Amino acid sequence: MSKAAFTSDSLESTFLAYTRVLSQYREYWDFLPFAQFDSGWSEPKVAHAMAQLTETDIEHFERDATALYQQMVVLFPEVKMLPVPELRTQTRPEVPxxxxxxxxxxxxxxxxxxxxxxxxxxxxxxxxxxxxxxxxxxxxxxxxxxxxxxxxxxxxxxxxxxxxxxxxxxxxxxxxxxxxxxxxxxxxxxxxxxxxxxxxxxxxxxxxxxxxxxxxxxxxxxxxxxxxxxxxxxxxxxxxxxxxxxxxxxxxxxxxxxxxxxQGMVTGGDRIARLRQQELSWRLSYDSWRQVHTKDHLYRPLPSAPKSLFQGDFATFAQWAAQQHGLTIADTEQWQPYLAQGHKLSVQVRRIELIRHVFRxxxxxxxxxxxxxxxxxxxxxxxxxxxxxxxxxxxxxxxxxxxxx
Ligand SMILES: C[S@@+](CC[C@H](N)C(=O)[O-])C[C@H]1O[C@@H](n2cnc3c(N)ncnc32)[C@H](O)[C@@H]1O
The missing domain is CATH 3.40.50.150 (Vaccinia Virus protein VP39)
Known part of the structure; x- marks a missing residue:
């Protein structure tokens, strides 16, 4: 990663270098969030590096885009080679x-x-x-x-x-x-x-x-x-x-x-970040239940929901979600296996999102x-x-x- 002034002389070659990198690594950034749980990454070193990340690591990188970039960019040497625009030293005007x-x-x-x-x-x-x-x-x-x-x-x-x-x-x-x-x-x-x-x-x-x-x-x-x-x-x-x-x-x-x-990764403080994780995990937990009960194995998105729904209990959220899909939930439903599955998937989604953000x-x-x-x-x-x-x-x-x- 070299800092450079992008001037008229170098614009085209720089643009072509960016185009090559984005095309080469398209599988890592061009997909709909949530729609992809199985990374299927073609580069084993990427899959291996991501599998090593603990939830604490993920949380750390979600909060520190620079640390994420520095750590992950080594997996993609061509990204590292791209020139990036520089910040010129400036004298800011004095104003009253x-x-x-x-x-x-x-x-x-x-x-x-x-x-x-x-x-x-x-x-x-x-x-x-x-x-x-x-x-x-x-x-x-x-x-x-x-x-x-x-x-x-x-x-x-x-x-x-x-x-x-x-x-x-x-x-x-x-x-x-x-x-x-x-x-x-x-x-x-x-x-x-x-x-x-x-x-x-x-x-x-x-x-x-x-x-x-x-x-x-x-x-x-x-x-x-x-x-x-x-x-x-x-x-x-x-x-x-x-x-x-x-x-x-x-x-x-x-x-x-x-x-x-x-898109930024995580904005806001700890509470907002936790709420976002909860939302992701619950949406995926509900979808695991829906897939089992409808035998439809494609992820079906839900509309956006008031944040307060993710501060209550999961059963209430699941009722709301099922209503959106015209489904009914038995009072006796046991949520634990779905919650465990949803949590596992949410960690995987967050891993995929981390890699995606290297290309943002x-x-x-x-x-x-x-x-x-x-x-x-x-x-x-x-x-x-x-x-x-x-x-x-x-x-x-x-x-x-x-x-x-
Ligand atoms: C993101 S703000 C930026 C304002 C300002 N340049 C700044 O940086 O503080 C965008 C501004 O564009 C104005 N705007 C949006 N659509 C517009 C349009 N079609 N014609 C003129 N102004 C528009 C908005 O009202 C808003 O004030």
Whole structure:
């Protein structure tokens, strides 16, 4: 695993290396969770390593994605060889406390880091830079750009309430930031693309940031900086790569795979983690019972259930689950063997999920590289890097693109 600046020169070869790895190891990441209990892994060393993991090990790795990656990646040398985007050392802009009133700690760090990765622009430059802030929320990022770079910011946001709050703050601080209430997916005609030198998007989901990319290309915006997220929120059906290289090397990603690309393993504290384990184990216990009683040996999913159901007793949960499948349960049912089977299966599912997670970041990087290549193919000089630590936000990749006119 070597840290590298992903630049226009290396984007295609890096993307192809990622494509090869994802194709080679597809069996380890491209499946529906819960639907697979028998790993059937083709590599005996992987099966062996996973069988050695105790429940305590599993719990440890579920909580520490870095430790998991370091331990497991040795099983997949080709993953280890992939270059990964680097985090540049940054000097974060100093700002007075009043500028970030109301901005939470992590969001503040993200914004400061985002601003720090932008190419320098003299604060007192006679020429004001016009910046379009995409899906701005309350326009925090735009607020920082207006203050630290003296930019004239147009913050586009669909929610009128957020626009009003953002504007009130901008006026209070006498900043050159205006708000435009618009749906970026359907009201692009109202958005002043051509008046802007730079477009920025922090965590605009799926189709929102891809729309910024296509619009930026259409209007030849000089510079675009995007920290993408939520790749699964992109419209209907399978993922259609944006770049020509991506289309020629299409992985045929399902929505499930896209969702997986941004899924954390365990979020929340001990209580939440225990509840999640209980839920998994109970769902599988119930399904073991259902399979015996219906002789249908395929896993049948259940709808999502209120968390409170997993805090009571198993029999109540099983009644609820059977109702969903139109089945009845005898009052005399003995649950112990099913609970034991469910627990065993849940440990196996968690093992499979651990291995799957080794590939999560690989998949996310592939999606970012496809976006970067799209801009490169449209005539931009592109760079992909990390703008902050993973702990600040797991969506910490950033695409910088400058139009080569
Ligand atoms: C995840 S938030 C990010 C907000 C902000 N960029 C930040 O990082 O704090 C996404 C924002 O996009 C806005 N949004 C969602 N759909 C939109 C659309 N179709 N047009 C414009 N804004 C939209 C949401 O209201 C929300 O404020």
């Amino acid at each position: 406390f009043w500028l970030h009133t109301g901005i939470g700690g992590r969001k503040l760090t993200q914004i400061q880091a985002f601003v720090a990765t932008l190419p320098t622009h003299a604060t007192h430059s006679p020429q004001h830079e016009n910046v379009l802030e995409w899906c701005a929320g309350k326009g925090y990022l735009g607020r920082f750009l207006a203050f630290t770079r003296n930019s004239c910011v147009t913050s586009v946001e669909i929610e009128a309430r957020l626009c009003e709050q953002g504007l009130a703050a901008a006026q209070k601080f006498s900043l050159s930031q205006r708000f435009l209430r618009a749906n970026v997916l359907s009201e692009s005609a109202t958005i002043p693309f051509s008046m802007n030198d730079r477009a920025v998007a922090l965590h605009a989901c799926g189709g929102l940031h891809t729309t910024l990319m296509t619009e930026s290309v259409a209007h030849a915006i000089q510079a675009v900086h995007i920290a993408p997220c939520c790749y699964h929120l992109h419209g209907e059906g399978q993922y259609r790569p944006m770049s020509h290289v991506g289309r020629a090397n299409d992985l045929g990603l399902s929505r499930e795979a896209l969702k997986f690309s941004v 970041r690989v998949l996310e990087t592939w999606l970012v590289l496809d976006r970067a290549l799209y801009l490169h193919e449209a005539g931009y000089k592109v760079q992909v890097e990390l703008f902050c630590d993973y702990q600040v936000t797991p969506r910490n990749m950033m695409i910088h693109a400058h139009y080569l006119s």
